[in-house]
Amino acid sequence: QVQLVESGGGVVQPGGSLRLSCAASKFAFSAYGMHWVRQAPGKGLEWVAFIRSDGSIKYYADSVKGRVAISRDNSKNTLYLQMNSLRAEDTAVYYCAKDSGYYDASGSLNYWGQGSLVTVSS
């Protein structure tokens, strides 16, 4: 069964930085695009970023563009989200999720990690 395990969350001050990781296993990681989706406390789901299977294409939500960078290391089966200039409104559980499309992105997220909580507070 596909496994996605996030790590790297925690408490950070406004303006600070944090890097989330997502360790993938039990599927061909290098063949699938990956997404980050976040959920503020008590709120709905918000898509954050996408990276193509080979890392050549990246998309970002307007709310994080210029402050966040998605990347991946296919040799380590790991997805990353570097977050800079963090704001209180970035406080959320961040999920990594696997795109269902084989090499071509579909926009349908068929497996999700358990999430990593990021709290931005002074």
Place this chain on the structure above:
Amino acid sequence: EIVLTQSPATLSLSPGEGATLSCRASQGVGNYVVWYQQKPGQAPRLLIFDASTRATGIPARFSGSGSGTDFTLTISSLEPEDFAVYYCQQRRDWPPLTFGGGTKVEIK
């Protein structure tokens, strides 16, 4: 950006009853709608993709329908484990991927 509006926000029902959840898109999205289920403290789980295709392992009591701007998720007879929040999402025109605000199905 395509906006998805889900209704109702909350649905209060008893086990064994049927549930009908609605998702309306601000513009046509073909059949490119996905439904997820999320239980408290858990990650979302894929239920339905392409409006009506059940994901692997999803029970037949879950069904999806619709095309264009109006979509429906139907649960034919609620089991205790079905009480959760349900989100629709469009993949017709992205980025960004967009989600509806969710419908909470709670025990009456």
